Amino acid sequence: MLSKSQISLVKSLHQKKYRKEEHLFIVEGLKSILEFLNSSYVLHTIYATSGIFPKLANLSHKQKVFEVTDNDLIKISILKQPQGALAIFEIPKNESFNPENMDEMTFVLDGIQDPGNLGTIIRTADWFGFKHIICSENTVEAYNPKVVQATMGSLSRVKIHYQSLVDLLKSSSAPKFGTLLEGNNLFETTWPKAGFLILGSEGNGISEELLPIITHPITIPGTGNTESLNVAISAAICMAQIQINILK
C-alpha cells in the first residue's frame, strides 16, 4: 500500500517544476528500469506489482523496491496502461560538453520542443553509438517522462548536455554542420572524424544567431513536394550517413 506522501512525491515528478526541485525523474517498465539500474544513474525507489516485483527485488538495492497493487500503480503512472513497474532515479548534475575531447560527430539540438522527437533522437543515437547529445537551454527537458519513455532505455547510455550553443560552438574550431533547406547534398558529404551537426527546432529551424557559425550547410535531398522532414527523421538519416562513413 502506497502512503499519501509516496503518491504525492511520484505524482509531483510528472511536472518539470518538481523534477527540478527534487532532482528526480520517473522511468517506467521493467526493461527500461533494468537498463537504468545497469548504468551510472542512482536509484531512488522502485514500485512494482506482484508479477514484476521478484525480478527487481532480488537485486542489491532490494531495500528500495516496494510491492504495490495495480491500482496504486495506476495512481502514480504517467501511462494510460502502466507497465507493472515505476522507478525513480536521480537526475545527474548537468555537465557542459567539453569540445576539447571530442572524438566523434556530435549532434546539437537547437530548441527541439516535442518530447517524442527528443526521445526518438536519443534512441537512434544509442543505436548508432553516438555517446553525447548537446541541447540548447530551450530544448525540451530530457527527464520529461514522455522523453524518457520514447528513449526506450537509451537515455541511460547517451549523455545529454544542456548549455548555450553559441558559447560552445564559438569556442571550438571543429567543423560545424547544420541541416538547412539549402545546403550541400547530405548524401555527398564527407564527414570529418569529429565535428558538430546542428538540427533546428520543429517550427523554426536553426536559430538566427547560430546561422553564421555553421561552416558546412547540408540538405537532405527530396522531391520538394513537402516543406520539411520531421526533425527526428532528419537526425536519423544524418546519423545513418555518418555511420556509413565510419564503416567505410
Next chain:
Amino acid sequence: MLSKSQISLVKSLHQKKYRKEEHLFIVEGLKSILEFLNSSYVLHTIYATSGIFPKLANLSHKQKVFEVTDNDLIKISILKQPQGALAIFEIPKNESFNPENMDEMTFVLDGIQDPGNLGTIIRTADWFGFKHIICSENTVEAYNPKVVQATMGSLSRVKIHYQSLVDLLKSSSAPKFGTLLEGNNLFETTWPKAGFLILGSEGNGISEELLPIITHPITIPGTGNTESLNVAISAAICMAQIQINILK
C-alpha cells in the same frame, strides 16, 4: 455560428466508427487544407475563423466554406490549440495495390499501431517521392486525425492501400525485402528498380506468416546497445538508402 448537427457531425468524425460510416475525415490547419484542396481529394466542408476565412473562401468551392468563431472551432477541433481552420474531406474508396504496374521500391507496413509513426512514414515517403504505401488491414487507419496531422499534408500526395499482405506478396514475383534483426547490411544492399520493403509493427515486428515470403532480409547495422529502432526511423533510413541508390 455552428448548428448542433454540424458540431455533432464533426465530433463524430473523431471516432473511427463514424469515419467509416460517413466516409469523411478531418484535416486541420491552412497549409494542410490547401494541399488537400490541390489534390484529388473531394472537399465536404471547411470551417475557418475570421483571420483565415478569406484565404479559403475566395476559392472555387466557396459555398462549402463557413466562418466560425474561435469558440466554435475549439468545440470541433481534435487539437488542444486549433489552427484556425478545420476541413472535412471524403475518404476515397480503398484500392488494392496492383503489383503489375509497380515501378519503384514500395513500402509495406505490417501492423503499425502508432498514428504518429504512420503519419511520419507517409510524410517521409512524400519527401523522397515514394508514391504508394501498402498497409496490412490491422495497421492504424490513415484517416485517423493523429495520422493526418503527422503527415503535414503529405497524405494528399501519397496513395495508401489497405489489403491482405500475404495475398499481395504471394501474387508478385518482385523481390521482397524485410527489415529483421538478422539480415544483410542495409548499407551494402543493392536495390532493384522495383520491389517491396516490409516493415513490422512496433511491438512484434514482421508477422510469422510473412517471414517465409521475404526474399531479402535486411538489417540496419548498429552497436547492439538498444534492441530496436522506432519503425518510422527504420523506414526513413531505408527510404534514404533507396533514394541514394536511385541518384547514383
